[in-house]
Amino acid sequence: MSEKIDARGLSCPQPVVLTQQAIKKGLTEFQVLVDTVVSKENVLRCVEKNKLAGSAAADGETFIISVSKK
Amino acid sequence: MKNFLSSRWGIIATGAVIGIIAVSLQKLGNPANMGICVACFERDIAGALGLHHAAIVQYIRPEIAGFVLGSFIIALFTKEYQPRAGSSTIIRFFLGVFAMIGALVFLGCPWRALLRLSGGDWNAITGLAGLITGIAVGVIFLKNGFSLGRSYRLRKSAGWVFPALMVALVIMVAVGFRVSETGPLFYSVKGPGSQHAWIPYSLAAGLFIGAIAQRSRFCTMGSLRDIILARDFHLVSGVLAMVVAATALNFLYGQFKPGFANQPVAHTVHLWNFGGMALSGLAFALAGGCPGRQLILSGEGDSDAAVFVVGMIVGAGVSHNFLMASSPAGTGAFGPAATIIGIVFCLIIGFTMREKVS
Numbered sequence: 035m036s037e038k039i040d041a042r043g044l045s046c047p048q049p050v051v052l053t054q055q056a057i058k059k060g061l062t063e064f065q066v067l068v069d070t071v072v073s074k075e076n077v078l079r080c081v082e083k084n085k086l087a088g089s090a091a092a093d094g095e096t097f098i099i100s101v102s103k104k
Numbered sequence: 105m106k107n108f109l110s111s112r113w114g115i116i117a118t119g120a121v122i123g124i125i126a127v128s129l130q131k132l133g134n135p136a137n138m139g140i141c142v143a144c145f146e147r148d149i150a151g152a153l154g155l156h157h158a159a160i161v162q163y164i165r166p167e168i169a170g171f172v173l174g175s176f177i178i179a180l181f182t183k184e185y186q187p188r189a190g191s192s193t194i195i196r197f198f199l200g201v202f203a204m205i206g207a208l209v210f211l212g213c214p215w216r217a218l219l220r221l222s223g224g225d226w227n228a229i230t231g232l233a234g235l236i237t238g239i240a241v242g243v244i245f246l247k248n249g250f251s252l253g254r255s256y257r258l259r260k261s262a263g264w265v266f267p268a269l270m271v272a273l274v275i276m277v278a279v280g281f282r283v284s285e286t287g288p289l290f291y292s293v294k295g296p297g298s299q300h301a302w303i304p305y306s307l308a309a310g311l312f313i314g315a316i317a318q319r320s321r322f323c324t325m326g327s328l329r330d331i332i333l334a335r336d337f338h339l340v341s342g343v344l345a346m347v348v349a350a351t352a353l354n355f356l357y358g359q360f361k362p363g364f365a366n367q368p369v370a371h372t373v374h375l376w377n378f379g380g381m382a383l384s385g386l387a388f389a390l391a392g393g394c395p396g397r398q399l400i401l402s403g404e405g406d407s408d409a410a411v412f413v414v415g416m417i418v419g420a421g422v423s424h425n426f427l428m429a430s431s432p433a434g435t436g437a438f439g440p441a442a443t444i445i446g447i448v449f450c451l452i453i454g455f456t457m458r459e460k461v462s
Contacts, residue, residue: 043254045191045392045408046326047333051246054334069257071184072321075110080334095257 037064041073042096049073050080053101057084066099074099107182109319112341118320119342123349125309126219129167131357132301136368137223139350140167140313141216142395143207143384144369146413147420147429148297149273154288155421158429160295164277166303168399169270170310175318175403176267177311184318187263189407192252195453196391196408200415201422202446203387203395208420208429209380209439210234211370213395214324214388217381218343220370222350224362230374234381236328241382242389243332245454250390252457255408263405266413278303296369318400325385325394369432376435376443383446390450 039056041049049068056064066077074090074097081088087104090097108114126139138144144161151162179185207213210231212220217235220228242250275281281289292298300306316322320342327339354360364372371377388394391412393401398416401409423429428442 043188043191043256044251045255047246047329047392048251050334070186075321079336079338083334083336 037061039064039066041077042067042069044073046072047076050076053077053080054084057086062086062101062103064101066101068097068099069095071097073097107319109316110321112338115320115322115338115342116345118316118322119345120349121316122313122322123222123346124353125313126215126346127222127350127353127357127359129301129306129309130359132305133299134301134306135296135299136359137220137225138212138216138296138369139219140309141212141219142168142171142399143204143213143416143420144211144216144296146204146395146417147208147424148292150417150420151297151424152277152289152291154290155418156424158424159290159297160292161297161424162290162292163297163300164273164289165300166274166277166307167310167313169274170307170312171314171317171396171399172267172270172403174311174314175400176314178315178318179404182319185263185405187258187260187405187407188255189258189262190253191255191408192457193408193411195252195457196412197415197418198449199387199391199453200398200412201419202449203384203391203412204416204419205423205428205442205446206380206383206387207395208423209435209443210377210384211430213384214381215394215396218324218347219350220367222347223354223367224360225367225370226362226364227367227370227372227374227377230377231381234378235325235385237378238382238385238387239325239328239389240332242386242454243329245390246333249458250454251459252390252392252408253459255406258405258407262407266402266407266410274307314400314403317396318403322400323394323397325388326397328385329389371430371432371434373430373434376430376440379440379443379447380430383443383450386447386450386454390453
């Protein structure tokens with residue numbers, strides 16, 4: 035079970051900050067939950083920048099971003 | 105559907121178009137180096153409504169309504185319209201109040217700081233230095249877990265309130281509404297408030313910028329924050345494109361006048377140009393967006409952003425009524441004191457609103 039970061043409802047740029055912190059902790063496999071398209075784009079950009087792979091899937095009103103090694 | 109405007113070239117195109125429209129609006133009647141200024145225009149709206157009585161800055165600016173409505177319409181189309189609220193509302197209100205107080209000490213929001221720079225007003229440099237400093241402090245808080253808490257979904261109608269108010273304002277200014285001979289709406293007969301483009305031009309410009317800013321997520325504060333926070337140069341490429349386009353067009357129109365002294369709607373008190381923008385930058389960083397971005401978010405249904413905007417409009421009233429706003433002659437009597445109080449307020453919020461998120 036990979037770690038889940040619930041960033042739903044948090045305003046910009048907190049979803050990115052939380053993602054960054056997870057990456058800094060050395061995590062390479064985790065999920066980020068967000069609920070706006072903007073946060074989804076921002077988190078994906080942050081993941082890309084850190085040379086990890088990210089893919090987003092919509093689950094109702096939530097986007098689940100799965101991060102993994104490239 | 106791939107969203108071109110959120111790509112690197114998309115944000116650059118957005119910034120360039122905003123720069124071109126802003127400078128063109130100056131040519132069409134808006135005040136010098138103030139083709140678009142979110143803070144100044146909200147201040148003018150506050151004046152038109154009678155929230156302050158500075159006779160030279162009273163006018164309902166259709167650009168502001170256009171930003172909100174342009175974002176609202178495009179968000180409905182792209183299904184990004186999403187009513188939400190509940191993230192430290194009263195704190196966001198006061199962040200808006202103090203952001204405006206700081207902006208009126210400097211005389212402009214970040215958008216206008218960039219436009220002033222593009223017009224050769226070097227006082228903008230100290231302002232932008234202040235802005236960067238304020239944002240940098242905000243980033244330190246963000247890195248240490250600063251959060252105003254989560255927002256929550258609301259019913260669809262909740263997000264309509266603010267756009268509806270904007271429609272009402274546009275109708276009122278379009279018909280020249282007044283309750284009586286002497287009273288609101290107030291319309292400046294001289295000074296910056298009397299200088300404006302034809303209403304349809306202003307509204308169209310606002311709607312268009314609102315739409316492309318929504319699609320591209322254009323944010324001046326965010327552009328600097330992302331560099332400090334994550335070495336992310338995405339948003340700043342749009343901001344730089346805005347400056348380049350605006351500067352080029354200012355040269356073309358013969359509006360580029362370099363120097364510190366005698367710049368339009370500006371003063372040369374460097375310390376408080378710096379201080380005012382530092383306060384604003386910190387308040388924007390804590391609230392998660394520059395004043396333009398807050399209007400766009402309001403259109404998307406973010407009620408917390410709308411409360412920030414209302415805070416800015418009220419802040420403009422307070423600023424002028426309590427002699428905090430600057431003028432070309434220099435800072436207002438209580439501007440520096442209010443700036444310090446605002447910075448202390450933001451620091452307290454920054455230190456106390458922290459969440460340990462695992």
